[in-house]
Amino acid sequence: MKKILISGATGLVGKKLSRKLYERGYKVEILVRSKSEKTDFKSYVWDYENRFLEEGALDNTYIFIHLAGASISKRWTKNYKKEIYKSRIDSAQFIYEKMLEENIHPEAVISASAIGFYGQVTSEHIFSEDDPPAKDFLGSICRDWEAKVLEFEKLGSRIVRIRTSTVLSEKGGALETLKKPIELNFGAVLGNGQQYFPWIHIDDLVNIYFKAVEDVSMNGAYNASAPDFVTNEILTKKIASHLNKKIFLPNIPKFIIKTILGEMSVLALEGSRVSSQKIENSGFKFNYDNLDKALADVIN
Ligand SMILES: NC(=O)c1ccc[n+]([C@@H]2O[C@H](COP(=O)([O-])OP(=O)(O)OC[C@H]3O[C@@H](n4cnc5c(N)ncnc54)[C@H](OP(=O)(O)O)[C@@H]3O)[C@@H](O)[C@H]2O)c1
Known part of the structure; x- marks a missing residue:
């Protein structure tokens, strides 16, 4: 059995991905920061x-999947920004050095990245993998994260970077936060509502990772973002409709959101459109290529 070692495997994406890999015959082993949480797989x-x-963690690693990272949904204080950075970049550097030391040469290293790579830009431009990184906080994080992961090439590994949109899933993640006020009849469109909201259904994302494991022709950066472009206004109204609710309140003005969220308000008030062409050209088919279909699955 081929061993897949996963960091951040206890998270939203990692849990579903680990299960799928296990069901498809891979030996899944995971890196955890503490053994207090019960996990289904051998953990180090x-x-x-x-x-x-922990000793033995890297032994016989066929593929390393790097999902670890402190959540970006907590307030971006100076210290927390450092944690967001270190948990992705310093952690990758550490595993790289350990692999070098132990002479481990995985066939592939597949890492999460985010469409924050391109910045949050509400414009006519549709970002593709050839676009440069943005100069803002998240753009710099994604740039350095991907650059660090590329170092594993020196071990002879194929490198795949999955630039992920906001993941929609049944439980947890962004949708839970978006649903709450609407369920309580306090839902409202944010700002002018015209900012894009790039998204992907969790099952499609897990399938993209799975393809990256099996398809050795996959190499480089891939956007993981559904082909259906929606704005915050469309998203808010569609979530409400799937919850059998209505949006009664007026839009929340930008300055209020900026006051509450500080620098991270950019996540709520701006958004880019991101092309799914490259991953589709590689043969990937989205099961959830429009928002209604995805919401019907994760909400209803
Ligand atoms: N979900 C999304 O909408 C989305 C969108 C774009 C990109 N991504 C990226 O995709 C990856 C997986 O996302 P996810 O939603 O599954 O994340 P998640 O649910 O927040 O899980 C991330 C995992 O990383 C580990 N972790 C948390 N803080 C850490 C720290 N300070 N140092 C080291 N490890 C830490 C945790 O595992 P342990 O507690 O077991 O160590 C946690 O289970 C992340 O890198 C995320 O940035 C996600």
Whole structure:
């Protein structure tokens, strides 16, 4: 059995991906920061800050999938921004150095990245993988994250970077936050509502990772974003409709959102359109290519 080692495997994406890989015959092993949580797979403790890795973690790694990262949904204080950065970039560097030390050469390293790579830009431009990184906080994080992951090429590995949109899933993630006020009849469109909201259904994302594992022709950066472009206004109204609710309140003005969220308000008030052409050209078919279909699945 081929061993797939996953960091951040206890999270939203990791849980579903681990299960799928296991069901398809892979040996899944995971890196965890603490063994307190019960997991379905053999787990190894790692602490990249103190350079600790439990013995045997890297043995026979066929593919390493790097999903670890502190959530970007908490307020971006100076210290927390450092954690967002280190949990993705320093952690990748640590595993790279350990693999070098232990002479481990995975066939592939597949890493999460985010469409924040391109910045949050509400414009006519549709971003593709050839576009440069944005100069803002998330753009710089994604740029450095991907650059760090590319270092594994020196081990002879194929490198796939999955630039992920906001993941819609049954439980947890952004949809839970978006649903709550609407369920309580406090739902409202944010700002002028014309900012794009790039999204992907969790099952499609898991299938993209799975394809990256099996399809050795996949190499480089791929946008993981559904082909259906929607704005915050469309999203808010569609979520309401799937919950059998109505939006009664007026739009929430930008300045209020900026006051509440600070720098991270950009996530609510701006958004880019991102092309899915490259992943589709590679033969991938979205099961959830429009928002109504995705919401019908994750909400109803
Ligand atoms: N979900 C989305 O909408 C979305 C969109 C774009 C990109 N992504 C990226 O895709 C990856 C997976 O996303 P997800 O939604 O599954 O994330 P998640 O649910 O927040 O899980 C991330 C995992 O990372 C580990 N982690 C958390 N804080 C950490 C820290 N300070 N240092 C090291 N590890 C830490 C945790 O695993 P342990 O507790 O087991 O260590 C956690 O289960 C992330 O890198 C995320 O940035 C997600």
